[in-house]
Amino acid sequence: MWISLLLILSGFVFGLEIGKVEVRERDVMIYVKDAERITLEVFDPPKVSRASPNLDPKGLHRIFRYTYAVPCYGLAYYKDETENVFALVKIGDDAWSVETELMPKRNGFYLLPLRICPCFSDVELKEIDFWNKPLEVACADNSLIWINYTHKEALKELGFEGNLIFKVRIKDEKGDRKTLEIRIPNP
Secondary structure (H helix, E strand, C coil): CHHHHHHHHHHHHHHHHEEEEEEEEEEEEEEEEECCEEEEEEEECCCEECCCCCCCCCHHCCCCCCEEEEEECCCCCEEECCEEEEEEEEEEEEEEEHHHHHEEECCCCCCCCEEEEEEEEEEECCCCCCCCCCCCCCCCCCHHCCCCCCHHHHHHCCCCCCCCCEEEEEEECCEHHHEEEEEEEEC
């Protein structure tokens, strides 16, 4: 009995931990601890009316019926206040995931950088992971490398009005998951 109780308690102590979510002008930083690899899913992704060439250089919004705003993560390289931010996406266990040890660390947490990218589909989606999407869904990753990216500019180019709210679930390689809400202001 004591061993099973200890195992349950240790799962709470050593499981995936999410610290603060820092929404900045050019990115969102999620503080992550106790995970080697993570993926991120968004539930009920917001539909948007269009995608401009800065976000959708191949014009995928003209081909697909629905355009969604989703958090894109990994392969992002841009300046943080104190250091460069770089997240590397790798394949493992039949899923693409971010290797946390390659991201900068602050106060014992790794920093997962996010931006807003469009994804396109002919069917309505209830959830989507930017890297682990169904074959019939296409996502544009241009905002990850767009040098003049800001949330305000991305939302304008997506035709989105009002604040953008993402309900996301972060999962680690052990199956631990945390759900959180990310609110991006759009005055």
